[in-house]
Amino acid sequence: AQSVTQLDSQVPVFEEAPVELRCNYSSSVSVYLFWYVQYPNQGLQLLLKYLSGSTLVKGINGFEAEFNKSQTSFHLRKPSVHISDTAEYFCAVRGSGGYQKVTFGTGTKLQVIP
Amino acid sequence: DTGVSQDPRHKITKRGQNVTFRCDPISEHNRLYWYRQTLGQGPEFLTYFQNEAQLEKSRLLSDRFSAERPKGSFSTLEIQRTEQGDSAMYLCASSANLGTVNTEAFFGQGTRLTVV
Numbered sequence: 342a343q344s345v346t347q348l349d350s351q352v353p354v355f356e357e358a359p360v361e362l363r364c365n366y367s368s369s370v371s372v373y374l375f376w377y378v379q380y381p382n383q384g385l386q387l388l389l390k391y392l393s394g395s396t397l398v399k400g401i402n403g404f405e406a407e408f409n410k411s412q413t414s415f416h417l418r419k420p421s422v423h424i425s426d427t428a429e430y431f432c433a434v435r436g437s438g439g440y441q442k443v444t445f446g447t448g449t450k451l452q453v454i455p
Numbered sequence: 456d457t458g459v460s461q462d463p464r465h466k467i468t469k470r471g472q473n474v475t476f477r478c479d480p481i482s483e484h485n486r487l488y489w490y491r492q493t494l495g496q497g498p499e500f501l502t503y504f505q506n507e508a509q510l511e512k513s514r515l516l517s518d519r520f521s522a523e524r525p526k527g528s529f530s531t532l533e534i535q536r537t538e539q540g541d542s543a544m545y546l547c548a549s550s551a552n553l554g555t556v557n558t559e560a561f562f563g564q565g566t567r568l569t570v571v
Contacts, residue, residue: 345497350495373559377562382564382565382567383564384459384546384562384563385546385548385562386562387561431497431498433497442488442500442511443488443500444500445490445497445498445499446497447496448496448497
């Protein structure tokens with residue numbers, strides 16, 4: 342079984358400032374990792390994913406994340422945020438073998454302040 | 456096909472009534488998932504289909520909940536004798552299993568259920 346911890350429930354940041362949203366996971370097997378974004382009253386949209394290979398993955402909207410196996414982390418970063426980035430961000434994990442359900446963290450609300 | 460489609464987007468029902476939601480996955484996706492999301496929480500897994508077979512059910516899926524995917528395409532989620540605690544966003548997702556490659560799940564926009 343896997344679990345995900347997003348310690349920050351809310352992160353306020355000024356427009357054009359950098360941001361990091363933290364994610365730590367727990368698993369006894371190798372994993373795939375994901376970040377999803379959810380706008381109000383919408384479903385989830387995939388931002389980026391780590392399956393294998395390079396530990397630095399780039400996603401849509403200028404976001405990137407780095408997989409750190411030793412620290413079991415997958416933090417999301419953006420060098421300069423926009424008002425339109427205001428949303429809730431979910432980190433998710435699944436085991437890499439065969440069928441495995443996706444387990445989500447509790448989410449981090451990013452509030453971009455003009 | 457533009458993505459996963461869910462219907463209705465919103466449903467308000469009285470306690471004790473039955474409700475049914477529909478999910479149309481991306482057409483070539485053989486895997487379909489239902490999740491429930493309550494306020495302030497991440498999505499919680501409910502159940503999973505591979506084609507028409509329901510392969511996993513969460514303990515969250517009580518006897519009042521039933522899901523079907525009769526022809527391996529669209530799926531329905533029915534809640535009988537709704538309770539106020541069933542109020543949540545119900546999310547459907549689909550993914551493809553291409554041999555040994557498992558692709559990521561794509562989510563619909565959800566059905567928001569309010570039980571009054």
